[in-house]
Amino acid sequence: MGRLLQHEQRPTANLQILRRDLAGSLNWLSKTFQTNFQIWEWNSRWFLASASGSTARPDHEILIHQHIDQFHSPPRYQFEAVNETQAIVAIPVDTGSTRQQLAVGVVPAACREHFPATLKLLLKQKHQGRIVVEQHRLLEQYASYASLDFEELSWFGSLVENVAFKEFDYELTSSARQALNGLKEFVQAESLSVVLCDPSPDAPREVIKRIFSLGTRDLKPELVNRLLKLAGPNAFCESYINNFVDSEVEFQTGEIRSVVVIPALCNHRCFGWLIAINRQESGQMNETPWDSGIYLKANFSTKAALLMESAASVLATHAHNLSLMNEQQALLIGTVRSLVNTLDAKDKYTCGHSDRVALIAKCIAREYGLSEQECQRIYLAGLLHDIGKIGVRDEVLMKVGPLTPDEFAEIKLHPVFGYEILKHLGQLQHVLPGVMHHHEAWNGTGYPNGLKKDEIPVAARILAVADAYDAMTSDRPYRKGISLQKAESILRKGAGTQWAPAVVSAFFEVIDEVHAIIANKEKRSYLPVNKSDYVFEEDVVDEEDMVLSAIMTTTALSENRLYSGLN
Structure with missing residues (x-):
């Protein structure tokens, strides 16, 4: 038998899949983790159920057979790492009888921290779907009981739909x-x-x-x-x-x-x-x-x-x-904050840079005339604009002397790395243009795509000004930050060549707010978690599926794939 590398010591009480939700839940889990979950049943030992459903990948099936006897009876939720990259997760199935069943699958080991919260939201979603069905059933029942005509029911139908x-x-x-x-x-x-x-x-x-x-x-x-x-x-x-x-x-x-x-x-x-x-x-x-x-x-x-x-x-x-969406939002924002903190921990010289860029960009966006929702989106793009630097080698990122051409080329890849990390998060699609293009120049000499003037997304134009100003006034391993006055002089001279003139103009309209942000280098901002600042589709269930899948996919990417492109 194989030996489990890591054991999840904290059992998750009441975390189980109802029999009536089993097919839909397994389908969602299998799609999310690109694997096949199967049903195992206890009869003195664990056996693969005859109506288990889809067939597991051969390598996954070998892992499960090697370790299935180490799972408990009666069943409880378990997440067991079997090697550095893979883990077996077992989820109890409420059969409504004395039969003991587990839904078992192989998932990335990096998902261990987020898997219980993800599964809980999935089960909430299934329960909420039943509530919606019950609401429609009650509506039909009441319509029959009260014998109201269509006009009398129109207000109620409007409220439901x-x-x-x-x-x-x-x-x-x-x-x-x-x-x-x-x-x-x-x-x-x-x-x-x-x-x-x-x-x-x-x-x-x-x-x-x-x-x-x-x-x-x-x-x-x-x-x-x-x-x-x-x-x-x-x-x-x-x-x-x-x-x-x-x-x-x-x-x-x-x-x-x-x-x-x-x-x-x-x-x-x-x-x-x-x-x-x-x-x-x-x-x-x-x-x-x-x-x-x-x-x-x-x-x-x-x-x-x-x-x-x-x-x-x-x-x-x-x-x-709406409360469930806010819970989902908090989970998403926690993931974003973890990514930003990871970058700050990697480079002490840029610690707080993303927060300041986000705050400055939000001030500029508001002065530029964007809606509050667009300002919040630009704020989030500011927090994440340099996340691709996670993929840049430390010796390049922290180098004191001048960069070689090859090292500078590697640095210039960080917008693309950031895009690749974030593109799987369905609710963060709106930050991608800012993350990808915040180093484009107004005259077309920027990177990575050499866009110019109106080809550059508005969010990227705003982030470019905010990013440049904070970078110029902050210390780096290879230089001291310049004065605010000098940085502002450079922005004025670069308006129309390096930066969008209208954005630079908006920047100087809010210069007092910018100075207040720069004055406190230690100040860290925190994302809102009580309000929904993002657009949701009308189908709450489908949107939850997208976001929960994206969180787990991005976690797996950041842990297992990010550095493969640099080796």
Whole structure:
């Protein structure tokens, strides 16, 4: 039997694949890691299941057969390195019976750190897909039960099919506002409000993140908290209807007569509430017999609460999707920061250079008139613009004396190395032009492609100015940094030949901000992880697949392939 080189000591509790998700999960894992996962079943020892699926590569199959007996029963998640470059991963399968099964495959050993988080996001994605299917099933069920015509359901369909919240700040989208206005008309409320809170279990429940009000009343946090107190502790998990609010001591002003408070629930977490205030006297819906009574004209009905529950469930699902994307974003950004820190550790003289270039480039981009999203993208491109220097030999990168022609040619390859490292990250495609072309010159004498003028991407033009300024004013192994005044004089003289004139002009418009960044050489910036600064496709599941696959592919590349082109 082969001997395992490294044992993962920390078992990952509850990390298993449900039987109903098995085919899709194995297909995704096999595509991501360019291998074939197989099912092994325990019967006194591990045997390859008869319905195992695809056949493993011969070399992978030999490795698995050599080490399969060293995996535990009952099964648990294990990641075992078998040599310097390869590892066997075993994932328990929840069969719903006493049968014990493992999904087993061979993956790059460099994936060990990120594999559990990747697998957890995959399983979350599968679960979220079932929630979406259930939402559509409930919609069809309610349509049949309520016998509403197409016009009455149009607002709900719009809410289900379109994104409810903008990615930057959880602002309601125009389609969501239109759909909720339709709901407000159906329930005949004077005002309808969406209240968002932090769904994390340890968050203070009285903290309200956002309030969106439709109608005559602009709901304030203080009033929301009073209404939640009136609804009681179950307001976080149950619907609340009160058609006699003005009889309560704290609401005797008569300003609020009736209220419906519906929690927005998804995965047993409360993302906020949908609150309707004051049923209007006219234009009422047809009521069911059990809703009739002496106060009918001013009362919210159970039908209104049912409609609001359906809308709140959809809103919670959208908020949960956005929360998952933010988790995914944090994982991606952590990978980016690790790459930047790796470069900083390689060359102490350029430590902090990428951060300063990113900050200066963002200031220039904002002055240049780019949108906030484009500015954030340029910021990220600035952090990663020199990542290709990981592929440059230390003796060349740290050389004190003049470079030979061959050494300079190697240095000039770093934009191409950077492009090759990052091109597999689907959500970082927008940084590639800046990384590849930040050493192009306005007159066409730059590298790697000799682009000139408008052929150079806007992001690369901006990064070229920011990069040159920080490089000129920073110490290097072979020289001391020049003064700010001297560097600025060089930029002015080079506008129109080395650098884009409009970008240089924008640079000097924000020169005070640039000086503040340069003044603190030790300052390190950190990427935002709470907001989504990138464009996502409408299909959240497919986009998650792309990003998770790209993270693992890039990890494998940076560990195993990067230096092969230099030897």
